[in-house]
Amino acid sequence: MTDPFWQLPLPQPSRAHYDRALARQQQLTKPPGSLGQLEALACHLCAQQHRDRPAVDRVHVAVFAADHGIAADGVSAFPQEVTAQMVANFAAGGAAISVLARQLGASLEVVNLGVAHPLPDDRGVTDEWIAAGTGNLMKEPAMTAEQLEQALEAGDRSAARASEAGAELFIGGDMGIGNTTSASALASLLLGARVEELVGPGTGLDEVGVARKARRIRAALQRHGSDTDPFNALASLGGFEIAALAGAMIGAAHRGIPVLVDGFIVTAAALAATHLSPNLMTWLHFSHQSRESGHRYLLDAMGATPVLDLDMRLGEGSGAAVAVPVLRSACALHNEMATFTEAGVSDG
Ligand SMILES: O=C(O)c1ccc[n+]([C@@H]2O[C@H](COP(=O)([O-])O)[C@@H](O)[C@H]2O)c1
Numbered sequence: 015m016t017d018p019f020w021q022l023p024l025p026q027p028s029r030a031h032y033d034r035a036l037a038r039q040q041q042l043t044k045p046p047g048s049l050g051q052l053e054a055l056a057c058h059l060c061a062q063q064h065r066d067r068p069a070v071d072r073v074h075v076a077v078f079a080a081d082h083g084i085a086a087d088g089v090s091a092f093p094q095e096v097t098a099q100m101v102a103n104f105a106a107g108g109a110a111i112s113v114l115a116r117q118l119g120a121s122l123e124v125v126n127l128g129v130a131h132p133l134p135d136d137r138g139v140t141d142e143w144i145a146a147g148t149g150n151l152m153k154e155p156a157m158t159a160e161q162l163e164q165a166l167e168a169g170d171r172s173a174a175r176a177s178e179a180g181a182e183l184f185i186g187g188d189m190g191i192g193n194t195t196s197a198s199a200l201a202s203l204l205l206g207a208r209v210e211e212l213v214g215p216g217t218g219l220d221e222v223g224v225a226r227k228a229r230r231i232r233a234a235l236q237r238h239g240s241d242t243d244p245f246n247a248l249a250s251l252g253g254f255e256i257a258a259l260a261g262a263m264i265g266a267a268h269r270g271i272p273v274l275v276d277g278f279i280v281t282a283a284a285l286a287a288t289h290l291s292p293n294l295m296t297w298l299h300f301s302h303q304s305r306e307s308g309h310r311y312l313l314d315a316m317g318a319t320p321v322l323d324l325d326m327r328l329g330e331g332s333g334a335a336v337a338v339p340v341l342r343s344a345c346a347l348h349n350e351m352a353t354f355t356e357a358g359v360s361d362g
């Protein structure tokens with residue numbers, strides 16, 4: 015029996031490329047450190063891509079969609095059929111991520127892991143269907159171990175397609191009514207944090223709704239017990255799309271592709287993925303801080319500094335897509351600025 019891909023050691027970003035990139039940043043015509051986080055972004059991209067001149071021109075966006083049994087329990091401001099309707103909207107080109115992917119010249123893949131309602135139109139949707147939504151995590155495990163393996167492998171296949179297309183950056187997005195409940199439960203278990211730190215309005219619950227959602231999450235955590243093994247946590251609490259995201263991020267890292275993490279749900283998937291594959295953190299960039307309460311806590315717990323804070327809370331990979339131009343600027347500055355010597359500028 016060979017080990018599953020998520021248990022295999024990840025490649026290391028290149029220390030030599032990182033050191034050369036850092037040295038170059040000191041030589042560019044600017045006071046050292048004055049480009050702030052852009053300098054660190056460029057250096058990490060050099061190390062991850064094993065290149066002295068990094069680039070994120072070719073971006074692959076994969077939106078993973080699935081439904082959640084818990085959606086029947088009043089944890090979302092929207093009905094479950096919206097998942098199917100939005101999947102059709104992604105593929106038809108009318109969703110926010112469709113617009114942003116076009117604007118970036120990125121490839122956009124929509125992956126159906128377990129949308130419960132029939133798709134009005136499944137053209138342009140990658141079929142990785144597992145089941146009509148997860149089990150209700152208050153009462154039963156969200157999925158079986160076999161289903162979790164299927165979801166992780168579906169994510170890895172998406173990363174393989176990104177690699178075949180020559181992607182220089184991987185963005186995973188999520189779509190699933192009810193998935194902030196699953197993400198909060200998962201994060202709360204893996205971080206040993208109080209539910210109140212991680213629960214929020216999602217698509218727009220009021221205070222009463224958030225309190226009800228917190229009770230559902232506590233019930234799920236009580237049912238699950240204190241087992242913090244990440245595989246068991248994902249099977250018990252995760253969504254199919256969350257598991258696929260974890261698999262896709264690990265799969266991208268295995269293929270040497272840096273990952274730009276989106277909002278609350280994708281960050282929870284990244285947390286689970288880093289528990290499955292501890293060196294994954296060195297492959298991740300964090301795009302934005304979502305408005306969803308709990309995202310700040312999650313980012314802080316992971317020691318992550320997001321690039322943007324625009325009060326977004328959409329999901330779909332949209333926050334990551336909006337941050338791509340910042341990464342492109344970091345690359346252009348690193349690659350094209352003159353050094354002090356080249357420009358004849360006196361250094362300090
Ligand atoms: O990415 C985020 O930070 C984010 C925050 C709140 C909601 N969402 C999106 O809204 C949906 C989940 O919200 P809910 O209220 O149904 O749990 C799902 O499709 C997510 O992509 C996404």
Ligand SMILES: Cc1cc2nc[nH]c2cc1C
Nearest residue numbers: 092096189217328329330
């Ligand atoms: C309309 C809508 C679009 C979304 N995109 C991601 N999650 C979403 C949730 C809703 C409700």
